[in-house]
Amino acid sequence: MDRQTVSATFPSVATAVADARRFVRRVLADWDMDEAIDDAVLATSELATNAIAYAGTSFEVSCRLTAGEIQVEVRDLHPTRAIEMPGVTASSGRGLPSIARLADSWGVSYDKRSKGVWFRLPQPAPSDGAAPGDGADDAEAVSPDSPRLEEGPAETGETGGPVDIDETIEAFEAADPIGAAAASETAETGEVPDVRDVRTPEGNGIAPHGAQARAAQSRAAAAQAAAAQAASARRPDLRAGEFGETAGDGRMTVEGRMDGGDPTMGGEARTAAEGAAEVPAAGDRLLRSPAARESLEDAVGSVREVLDAEGAAVLLTERDGRLIMGASSGTAGERSLGELSVVSLGPDARAGSPWVSSDTSDPIAAALKARSLAAAPLESQGRLTGLLVAVSSAPGRFDAADGVRLGRLADEMSLSLEKARVGELERSWRGWLSFVAEASDLLAGTLDQERTMALVAQLVVPRLATWCAVYTVGDSGKADLAYVWHADETRSDALRELLAHADVGPPTDDPGPWNGPGTAPEEIRAAAGPTATDQAYAFPLIARGRRIGVIVIGRPAGDRFPRSAVELAEELSRRAALAVDNARLFSAQTAMSSALQRSLLPPAIPDIPGLEVAVVYEPAGEGSEVGGDFYDVFDTAGGPATPTPASRWRFAIGDVCGTGPEAAAVTGLARHALRILSAEDMSVPEVLTRLNRLILGEGERGRLLTLLHGEITARPRRDGVTIRLTSAGHPPPLVLDPDGGVREAASPQPLLGVFDGVDFHTDTVQLRRGEVLLCVTDGVTERRDGARLLGDGHGLEKLLAGCTGLSAGAVAARIQRAVRDFGPEPSNDDVALIVLRAS
Numbered sequence: 001m002d003r004q005t006v007s008a009t010f011p012s013v014a015t016a017v018a019d020a021r022r023f024v025r026r027v028l029a030d031w032d033m034d035e036a037i038d039d040a041v042l043a044t045s046e047l048a049t050n051a052i053a054y055a056g057t058s059f060e061v062s063c064r065l066t067a068g069e070i071q072v073e074v075r076d077l078h079p080t081r082a083i084e085m086p087g088v089t090a091s092s093g094r095g096l097p098s099i100a101r102l103a104d105s106w107g108v109s110y111d112k113r114s115k116g117v118w119f120r121l122p123q124p125a126p127s128d129g130a131a132p133g134d135g136a137d138d139a140e141a142v143s144p145d146s147p148r149l150e151e152g153p154a155e156t157g158e159t160g161g162p163v164d165i166d167e168t169i170e171a172f173e174a175a176d177p178i179g180a181a182a183a184s185e186t187a188e189t190g191e192v193p194d195v196r197d198v199r200t201p202e203g204n205g206i207a208p209h210g211a212q213a214r215a216a217q218s219r220a221a222a223a224q225a226a227a228a229q230a231a232s233a234r235r236p237d238l239r240a241g242e243f244g245e246t247a248g249d250g251r252m253t254v255e256g257r258m259d260g261g262d263p264t265m266g267g268e269a270r271t272a273a274e275g276a277a278e279v280p281a282a283g284d285r286l287l288r289s290p291a292a293r294e295s296l297e298d299a300v301g302s303v304r305e306v307l308d309a310e311g312a313a314v315l316l317t318e319r320d321g322r323l324i325m326g327a328s329s330g331t332a333g334e335r336s337l338g339e340l341s342v343v344s345l346g347p348d349a350r351a352g353s354p355w356v357s358s359d360t361s362d363p364i365a366a367a368l369k370a371r372s373l374a375a376a377p378l379e380s381q382g383r384l385t386g387l388l389v390a391v392s393s394a395p396g397r398f399d400a401a402d403g404v405r406l407g408r409l410a411d412e413m414s415l416s417l418e419k420a421r422v423g424e425l426e427r428s429w430r431g432w433l434s435f436v437a438e439a440s441d442l443l444a445g446t447l448d449q450e451r452t453m454a455l456v457a458q459l460v461v462p463r464l465a466t467w468c469a470v471y472t473v474g475d476s477g478k479a480d481l482a483y484v485w486h487a488d489e490t491r492s493d494a495l496r497e498l499l500a501h502a503d504v505g506p507p508t509d510d511p512g513p514w515n516g517p518g519t520a521p522e523e524i525r526a527a528a529g530p531t532a533t534d535q536a537y538a539f540p541l542i543a544r545g546r547r548i549g550v551i552v553i554g555r556p557a558g559d560r561f562p563r564s565a566v567e568l569a570e571e572l573s574r575r576a577a578l579a580v581d582n583a584r585l586f587s588a589q590t591a592m593s594s595a596l597q598r599s600l601l602p603p604a605i606p607d608i609p610g611l612e613v614a615v616v617y618e619p620a621g622e623g624s625e626v627g628g629d630f631y632d633v634f635d636t637a638g639g640p641a642t643p644t645p646a647s648r649w650r651f652a653i654g655d656v657c658g659t660g661p662e663a664a665a666v667t668g669l670a671r672h673a674l675r676i677l678s679a680e681d682m683s684v685p686e687v688l689t690r691l692n693r694l695i696l697g698e699g700e701r702g703r704l705l706t707l708l709h710g711e712i713t714a715r716p717r718r719d720g721v722t723i724r725l726t727s728a729g730h731p732p733p734l735v736l737d738p739d740g741g742v743r744e745a746a747s748p749q750p751l752l753g754v755f756d757g758v759d760f761h762t763d764t765v766q767l768r769r770g771e772v773l774l775c776v777t778d779g780v781t782e783r784r785d786g787a788r789l790l791g792d793g794h795g796l797e798k799l800l801a802g803c804t805g806l807s808a809g810a811v812a813a814r815i816q817r818a819v820r821d822f823g824p825e826p827s828n829d830d831v832a833l834i835v836l837r838a839s
Contacts, residue, residue, distance in 0.1 A: 004031070007062035012052050018441045020048040020061050024072060027063045033070060035124035038430035039102045040072055045437075046099060047074035047117050054078075055115070068123050069104070075116035292420040296327035299388065299413050304329055306409065307374060307402050309390035314378075314413075315364075316386040317342060323387070332391050335368045342384060352377050352384070354407035356398040364389060374398040376410035380418040388413060435463070439572060443579035447586040450483075456551065456576040457485035464565045464572075465553035466534065467491075469499055470580075471506060472549045473541075479505045479550050491531055498528040499552075506538040506550040511570055514538040514552060533557045537566060539573035543581035551576065600667045602632050608649050609714045611721055611767075612808035612837040616816050619830050620779070628656035628663035628703075629777045629830035632671055636678045636711075649714075650678045653834050654707040654730070655777045666703040666753075669694060674709065684709050684726050685760040688752065692728075695753040705752040706730040708775050712836075720768035720838040726760050728752050731781050734797060736811075738770040740804045742797040745773060767838045772811055774800055779831035780815065785823035808837040 008023045010016035024044045028037045044061060051059035055078035064071040099106050103119035110116075296314045303312035311330030315323045321342045328335075344363040354376035357365060365373040370391035378386040388410040390398065439459050446452055453470040460468040467486040471479040481500055486492040501524045502516035514536045517525070525532035534554040541549035551573050555561060597619065605613050619627040631653045652674050656663040673694055677687045688709060695705060710725030725733065729751025732744040746763040767773055781791030790796060799818055803811045812835045819831055 004065045005062060007060055009058060009060045010048070011058050012056055014052065015441075015445060016052065016059075017045055017048045018438065020059075020074075021045050021438070023061055024063060028070070031065055031070075033065075033124055035427075036070055036121045038427070038434060039121055040070065041434060042430075043099050043102045043119050044072055044074065047119075050074075050117070051076040065123075070121045070123055071118055072121075073109075073116045073118035075114050077114050079110055079113055079115050292417065292424070293327065295413070295416055295420070297329075299409065300327050300329040300332075302409060303388060303390050303406065306405055307390045307398065309374070309392055309397075311368070311370070311391045313368065313389045313391070314386060315340075315389060317384055326386065330391075331370070331393065332368050332389065337367050340364065340367050345387075352379055352382075354403035354410070356400065356403045358395045358397075365391070371395045372397040374402045374406050376403065376407040378410050378414045378417060380414055380421075385414065385417065385421070435568070436571060436575070440575055443575060446579075447583050449580065449583040449587050452576075452579050452583045453483040454485070456572070456580070457483055459572065460551070460553055460569065461485050462487040464569050465537075465555055465561075466559075467495055467531070467554045469495070469552045469554075470549060471552070473508055473547050477508065477547075479508060482549070486531075491529075494528040495531050498524055498532060506536075506552050508540050508547050508550055511537070511539045511566075511573075516552075517554070530556060535560070537561055537569070539570055541573060541577035541580060543577040546581070548577060548581050548584065596664055597627065600630050600664060600671060602634065605633050606635050606649065608712060608721075610839060611712065611714070612835075612839050614808040614812040614835040614837075616812050616831065616833045618779075618816065618827075618832075620826070620828050627830035628659050628667060629779060629832040630654055630656075630667050630671055631832050631834055632674060633834070634675055634678070636681075649712040650674070650684075650710070651712065651775075651834060651836070652707060652709045653775045653777060653832055654705055655779075655830075655832075657704040659830075663703055666695065666698070666705060669698070670705055670707065670752075684711055684724060684762050688726055688728055688760045689758065692752045692758060693756065696756055703753060704729075706778075707752055708733060708746070720766060720771070723765045723767055723773065723836070724762040725765065726762050728760065731776055731778055731791070733765075733773055733775045734800055735765060735767070736772040736774065736800050736803060737768075738804065740801050742801050767836065769838050771838050772800075772803070772808065773836040774811065774815070774833065775836075776815070776833040777831065779827060779829040780819055780833060782829065783819050783822045783827055783831075790819065790822050808835040811835045811837070 006027050008020075010019055010023075021041045021044060024040050025037055028034070028040055040063075048059060048061065051057070051074055055076035057077035059074055059076040062073050062075070064073075099117075099119050102121075104122055106117070106119035108115065108117050299314055300312040303309060309330065311328070311332030313328040313332040314326040315337070316326040318324060323337055323340045323342065325337055340363060354374070356372070356374045358372045360366060360371055362373055364375060364387070365371070368389070368391050370393065372392045372395050374390040376388045377384055378388060388406060390402070390406060392398070442455050442459070443452060446455065457468040457470055467484070469481060469485075470483040472482045473479050481496065484492055484496040484499065486495050498517050498520050501520040503519035504514075504516050506514050506516060517528070517532055517534060517536060520528075520532070531554075534556055536552050536554040539551045539553075540547055541551060551569070553561075553569055601617060605615060613633060615631055615633070617629070617631060619629075631651075633649065633651045636648050636650055652671070654667075654670055656666045656670070670691060673691050674687060677690055682690070688707065691705075691707075695703070706729040708725065708727050708730040710723050713722045713724075725746055726749060727733070727746040728749050732746050732748065735743050735745045737743075745765045749760055750758050765773065776796070781789065781796060783790040790799075799815065800811075803814055806814065812833060815833060815835075816831070819827065
């Protein structure tokens with residue numbers, strides 16, 4: 001393949017790691033390099049995490065394809081050579097040992113502006129088993145279409161007869177000691193060991209040992225390569241429209257994140273589901289591999305030819321002991337196995353010996369409608385993995401010699417099938433890890449409860465099930481339906497109705513099958529159509545020892561749940577439970593904070609004769625904390641329905657140091673004390689003096705408070721109002737006259753909560769018709785854009801001067817918009833302002 005390069009640039013944010021993984025996955029899928037995807041994605045994840053955690057800059061990921069290898073580089077903008085690598089000896093990731101394990105080679109490159117860490121992976125072998133660029137070795141490699149082991153040339157070059165099985169095992173172990181050890185460990189533990197960091201002197205992990213060994217090696221490589229190709233059809237193609245424009249030299253550059261466009265999930269959940277490899281059951285795993293299927297079909301063809309049988313079949317063993325049809329030919333291809341299982345087989349099969357039978361009561365003969373049968377077990381490390389079967393409609397068709405020949409074919413076939421199974425198992429295991437990692441990233445990326453439940457359902461469908469429903473469990477213990485998702489969106493409403501009318505709720509204690517859809521009323525099940533007969537499996541959501549919900553997944557009747565899908569759904573339910581509970585707790589905290597914040601603000605603004613009043617309050621953050629800014633406008637007489645000539649109004653705007661419950665306590669104390677003390681007919685200075693003592697009396701719980709407090713005296717039938725105010729450490733108020741002039745309206749005085757025995761005084765402002773008084777908190781004056789502040793260089797005065805002739809509401813809106821637009825980032829401080837305009 002010609003040299004190709006594709007690159008993308010990502011910002012220094014946590015979500016960029018997942019974006020980088022998806023980018024590398026799509027590029028390699030577009031190049032048909034599916035076998036290298038999992039290693040490349042894992043290595044890229046480590047390097048991208050390093051770039052964010054230690055360099056702290058944006059980073060570029062580039063993929064380069066040359067003859068015989070794939071190179072991926074992650075380059076950040078931190079060019080120093082003295083890079084710290086705390087993960088080199090750590091076992092928790094974010095280091096380079098994992099890169100050394102995954103890659104053939106890796107290194108670090110520098111220039112004056114950037115630093116890059118690269119790694120190289122070998123270009124995967126073509127599906128015919130020949131690795132590119134092997135030269136003379138390519139001519140000796142045996143393809144999947146080559147003769148079987150007993151027909152191949154011996155190591156001496158002579159054409160031999162059938163090979164003894166012990167010799168074949170020795171050849172297999174010599175050809176691939178790593179794969180043989182992996183097969184043994186897998187058979188004993190059920191888990192696939194990590195063998196990627198083991199290298200032979202040749203550097204490729206394989207030590208060729210004769211034609212027989214090369215044949216086993218070649219067939220295994222072909223099985224693994226073809227298995228990856230089967231998954232590539234499910235992966236999204238790399239399209240220029242998704243990532244940017246492609247230059248004439250094949251190089252592609254991208255800025256920013258890459259969302260798939262899904263209106264609910266941003267495309268992320270679907271990318272995670274599509275990008276992960278399949279995790280089928282044991283027998284299904286081989287059936288999904290084109291090379292393995294081809295090997296099975298060759299086997300049944302050989303059986304019919306060698307034994308002159310009317311039909312032949314390969315039966316594969318599932319992990320639950322059930323036998324499924326792997327391949328069949330002749331009369332055996334017309335039959336169904338039904339519920340045939342290993343338990344129903346005779347003593348010969350369990351003993352691991354070939355047998356012949358003319359007994360139609362033999363379970364296999366009965367299932368295949370045969371009058372005579374020859375069968376041999378397929379074994380690996382003493383474990384029954386399947387059966388090789390020949391059948392005939394004539395009684396007594398096979399003898400003991402036929403059984404011996406069939407046994408030799410089964411022994412040979414067992415090796416190639418086990419090697420293919422190990423390769424598929426490792427690929428599935430890596431895909432499982434990739435899927436769980438992507439799902440965890442997505443679930444941890446939101447604190448919205450509704451969105452979290454939607455992500456859970458859409459991660460499951462269609463990856464593990466045809467449909468998914470999420471239930472929440474309240475204090476009563478009853479499961480309430482919260483979210484439903486079906487692979488066919490037109491059936492979602494009918495499914496929701498079906499589940500909502502189920503007489504039996506899903507189990508909330510232990511995972512297991514659930515027959516809820518079948519308990520709905522007849523008319524509801526009829527409207528749901530085939531969905532009413534679907535099989536369902538429920539997984540409780542348990543977080544921090546509490547049952548907070550249930551996930552139910554469903555598949556059509558007859559499409560049973562593989563054990564691997566159940567295990568993966570159970571693991572996903574544990575992670576989803578924590579994500580949903582975190583979102584629930586965050587929502588509860590936000591609701592509580594919002595309620596507390598509302599209690600610290602006035603319920604309404606009174607009407608003041610001759611004066612327009614406008615207020616703005618905009619808390620910082622996501623609403624999970626109570627802010628320290630507050631405002632109030634109230635009638636000192638308790639708010640009479642009709643203002644009298646003696647009516648007076650007070651206003652206040654303040655800022656408590658800090659946020660959270662401690663600041664809220666001082667905010668509540670200040671606002672309610674202002675109203676109570678003003679109702680006692682205390683003057684503005686007297687109110688501030690008493691409030692200062694109250695805050696000091698709180699001791700360590702007290703907080704510093706800046707406060708602007710004033711009294712408004714209305715003068716009916718006269719031009720304007722009189723305002724007496726005191727600024728206790730607060731940004732001074734500004735007055736805008738009708739001609740565009742701006743002046744400060746109060747002298748600075750000490751803030752509250754610092755000194756005892758402070759005497760305050762008032763400044764008087766005659767606010768005439770058309771004049772505006774602007775009072776703000778430091779969230780306005782200290783709004784930052786880099787090193788600049790909005791209040792620097794009389795910036796706020798200039799902004800107010802441009803509001804000449806506007807109403808109080810228009811002035812407030814313009815100031816608010818200017819604060820939002822002043823800097824590129826959202827404000828990290830609360831914003832409060834009061835605008836008074838004489839009318």
